[in-house]
Amino acid sequence: MAGRFRIGKRFRFEAAHRLTGLPEGHQCARLHGHSYTAEIILAAEQLDGRGFVTDFGDLAPVRTFIDERLDHQLLNEVLPFSPTSENLARFLAEWFIEHVAPGIRGRLERVRVSEAASSWAEFEVIR
């Protein structure tokens, strides 16, 4: 049967931010923190010989990158853009495509970032 396989792996990190460009008094303009989740979602039409889209273990560089670059950071100090969930999702997608994608079979479909259980933002890769 024709179809597509999709896998995802979630990475948690803690970080603080303040959002810029918001109206006076907006709560998110104040310094505050989130327990973030970044989910990497890959897709493939065919599985490899192990029955994988990509071994989840091959996504370990994402953990390392997030730990070194984002975890327990003030995001405004370490990122050159306003640290919204949308911008973080695109940032992680761009990094993944440059540093991880060339070495794996599955293709990056989207990155989803959550600041809280009730909200998320995605960057979808359009090819």
Ligand SMILES: Nc1nc2c(c(=O)[nH]1)N=C([C@H](O)[C@H](O)COP(=O)(O)OP(=O)(O)OP(=O)(O)O)CN2
């Ligand atoms: N589209 C986006 N909207 C907002 C973002 C964002 O990244 N993308 N971020 C924020 C702030 O970071 C804010 O801290 C979170 O907003 P919000 O979910 O509204 O805050 P609460 O935790 O107070 O939400 P409740 O579920 O209502 O308690 C704002 N908007």
Ligand SMILES: [Zn+2]
């Ligand atoms: Zn916030």
